[in-house]
Amino acid sequence: EDKVVQSPLSLVVHEGDTVTLNCSYEVTNFRSLLWYKQGKKAPTFLFMLTSSGIEKKSGRLSSILDKKELFSILNITATQTGDSAVYLCAGDEAYGQNFVFGPGTRLSVLP
Amino acid sequence: DTAVSQTPKYLVTQMGNDKSIKCEQNLGHDTMYWYKQDSKKFLKIMFSYNNKELIINETVPNRFSPKSPDKAHLNLHINSLELGDSAVYFCASSQDETGIYEQFFGPGTRLTVL
Numbered sequence: 001e002d003k004v005v006q007s008p009l010s011l012v013v014h015e016g017d018t019v020t021l022n023c024s025y026e027v028t029n030f031r032s033l034l035w036y037k038q039g040k041k042a043p044t045f046l047f048m049l050t051s052s053g054i055e056k057k058s059g060r061l062s063s064i065l066d067k068k069e070l071f072s073i074l075n076i077t078a079t080q081t082g083d084s085a086v087y088l089c090a091g092d093e094a095y096g097q098n099f100v101f102g103p104g105t106r107l108s109v110l111p
Numbered sequence: 112d113t114a115v116s117q118t119p120k121y122l123v124t125q126m127g128n129d130k131s132i133k134c135e136q137n138l139g140h141d142t143m144y145w146y147k148q149d150s151k152k153f154l155k156i157m158f159s160y161n162n163k164e165l166i167i168n169e170t171v172p173n174r175f176s177p178k179s180p181d182k183a184h185l186n187l188h189i190n191s192l193e194l195g196d197s198a199v200y201f202c203a204s205s206q207d208e209t210g211i212y213e214q215f216f217g218p219g220t221r222l223t224v225l
Contacts, residue, residue: 045151103213104213
């Protein structure tokens, strides 16, 4: 059965800290991995990763995919209180299961 | 056990047709949602619904209508399908509508309008 596992499930840090969120996946016919940030409203899209070893960056956020070891990490440097949210990763299958979402990592950034 | 399920997973249809996508959650949640994923992978909320209230994103055409036969189901009905409706549609549920609790997502339905 396809599944996506995220760790940690919950994380509390202070402003300025750097965090690494983990996502491992077992998705048949894997096509890509997506990261979303979910606050109180709709999830906002962060990254789509299809190729192994190529880092994607957006401001203080960066992510990389390892298709051999079947995982991805999301890094956030110099965290801010506005980074507090649930971070979701989802595996996209070419056909069949469609998207498999992980349980999310709840990040709390304290002032 | 599947927490949030959608059917069908794939839907290919002609312009002008009417179609429905079903969503069911077995989590006992009070609030359910429909999202449309655009070509850039952004998720746009279409509706949120709980026992008390239906909240509609005003940008959603009125050809789209949610129907909830009971608390565990929120189906999406689309009339007069257009080419631009082609997308992946996600259903999600959460414990309540406050935004405090995580949303659990279904696998998505890939809709292709020809």
